Amino acid sequence: MKGITVMTYQNSLWGPVTRVLDRACLHFATRTALIAGDRSLTYAELGGLTNRIANSLLALGISKGDRVGLLMPNTLKFVPAQYGIWKAGAVPVQMAARASAEDQEYFLTASEATTLIYHQAFDAVAAGLVQRVPTLRTLIRVGDQPVDLALDFGEITSAASDSAPGVELGPNDPAQILFTSGSTGIPKGVLFTHDRLSHYLITAGLEIGDTRPGEVFAHGAPLTHFTQIFLLPTFLRGGTNVIMPGLDVDTLLGTVERHRVTATAIVPTVLYVLLDHPKLVAADLSSLGTVIYAGSPMAPEKLRAAVDALGPVFVQAYAGTEPGFISCLRKQDHNADDPHALARLGSAGRPLFQVDISIQDEQDRPLPPGEPGEICVRQLGRMAGYLDAAKDSEAIRADWVHSGDIGYPDDAGYLFLVDRKKDLVVTGSYNVFPRQIEDVLATHPSVAQSAVIGVPHPKWGEAVHAVVVRRPGHPVTAFELIELVKEHKGSVWAPKTLDFVESLPLNASGKVDKKALRAPYWSGRDRQVN
Structure with a gap:
């Protein structure tokens, strides 16, 4: 790696998302940054690879602001590919690996993506996408053997320079396109700018994860979803991100033991399976200090059982695609011996730093304390808007993002969710x-x-x-x-x-x-x- 350009940015406390990784590659060059199976990358190797990816994309004619689909499972190449897209000034389009081929087509079409970087597991899907997405010009395939359909990821990146590409990025430049889960309707494309995404990743990741120097974070949930936010805080602390192929409980237990994992993030459905798993009692989980759960509320009865089984390691994160991370229930709040904490196990915790909450009625009027209404959020870490700007007013009004969730705060500021508005x-x-x-x-x-x-x-x-x-x-x-x-x-x-x-x-x-x-x-x- 010949060098990394560390730039300063005016009129914003938050630079581009790549700023943290560049800093980490300078400070922790010889440490292990990523592990996936039997393969690993040091920070120096990761920095050089992201530069080569960026330069190869630029050589292919990809311009600043172009949308690049990223269709990959949890693999070692996912993180370098994402950061390489950012360093080229392009905008990653997150595509859930478990989504249908029809949804993948929708993601690329709605975002007007010009390029798709995909894993060989999606060869059949990619062959259809290139026929049906009119803006798609370039396919880049991550795989063992080259195919006629696409450029070979390894071939084009190995020939590129590992010098910093030097693309200038401003705080208001587009950084990422996510899509809502579609649990209540057609997925909407959600746009984040670099300053908003940086704030979202760094402040929420550090406050929720309580990330420590040398953290070893295991990622089993899809990297296209909430676990991704803990990549950057782990890099910031010079830690190691361990990429697992999925949230299989046997794999999770083995990974924690093998790599002495200190933190992980899961969804409640997996935690329920873990609690009933026959290997749980014998597993050595002594290194595990933080287990973050998110994605859906967890029943208080199950949460008490989890604390009994694994100890005071749990942190709940409450977020939405549009409003960003909203609140968290910290480890000290999971104390089942404290009657006050016990009553709050059913809450989503307290709002994060610099997050304002308003409970509003159907006419967007603030409700009296204790009365359930729609949870509305105001913060820098929210979305910049929808891809279809005409839909912005459905979620953003008077700078408040309407979450679609019904809830209320108690007298101590703990936020209780009653339900999804549309449920x-x-x-x-x-x-x-x-x-x-x-x-x-x-x-x-x-x-x-x-x-x-x-x-x-x-x-x-x-x-x-x-x-x-x-x-x-x-x-x-x-x-x-x-x-x-x-x-x-x-x-x-x-x-x-x-x-x-x-x-x-x-x-x-x-x-x-x-x-x-x-x-x-x-x-x-x-x-x-x-």
Whole structure:
């Protein structure tokens, strides 16, 4: 690596996203930056590779501001490719590896991407995309053997210079395009500028992760989603990011033991599986000091069990694609021996530094303290806007980003989520929030997971329906669970029907896909509510 240009930036405290990695490559050149399987990169190697990727993209005619799709699973090349795109001044388009081919086409078309960097596992998908996305000119393939369809990633990058490309980036330049999970409708393209993304990654990552010097962070959740924010804080502290192919529990336990992992991030569905895993008791997890969970709320009963099993290592992160990271429930808040902390295990914690919260009604008016309403957020780390600017007013009004979540803060500032605004079930004129029913179901020892939705009903418009995954060897009847909810919440809230399933469907970001659960019941109808 011949050199790294460290530039100063006027009129902003936040430079481009690449600034932290450049600094880390100078300060920690010989340390291990990335590990994936049996392969690794030092900081010096990572810095040189990102420069070569950037220079190869520039040589192909990719210009500042061009959109570059990144379709890759969790591999060693994911991180260098992303940072190489940034160093070339281009804009990565995050494409969830688990999304359908139809969704991948939508991501590229909506963002008007000119280039796609993809892994060989997606050869068949890429062959279709190049035919159907009109703006797509260049395909670059990460794989073992070259193919006629695309340029070979290894070939073009090995021939490029490892000198810093020197592309000037300003704080307001576009930095990244993300897409909403689509759990409540068509995914929207969300644009972040460099200053907003830097603030989002550094402040949220450090405050949530409490990242320490020499951190060893294991990434099993998709790097296209929330775990990615902990790459940069780990680099900032000269630590090591360990990339796992997925969040398989056996792999996670083995990775923690092998690399003495100190921190990781998971979704609650995986944590539930981990708690029931037969290898958990014997596994050496003594190095693990931080477990961040996000993606969906976690039932207080399950959280107490997790603290009992793994100790005071948990941090909850609450975020949305548009508003950014909003709040966190810190380790000290997970103290099950403290009655005040116990009551707050069902909260999303307190707002992060420089994050303002407003609870508003349907007319965007602030509500009195304690009254549930839509959680609205104001902060620098929010999105700059949607790709389709005409949709900005759907989420951003008077500089407040409307999260679509219903909640309220308590007197100490802890934020309690009641539900997703669009998950609301209206049954016989009563508003029913599924999250509260799911929390009751989670108190039963036979329930591993549950999801509650509204289904059509000729009398009440919508009826409450529950879908439950039972724990192995723990029989329970639908009648018992319905009566449990009735006892705790009353007959209106009690599910009118309940199905048992082997597993719940997940969307590309690992959240329970309620859209998929609802689809069979609402098929053929003009509206998805009654």
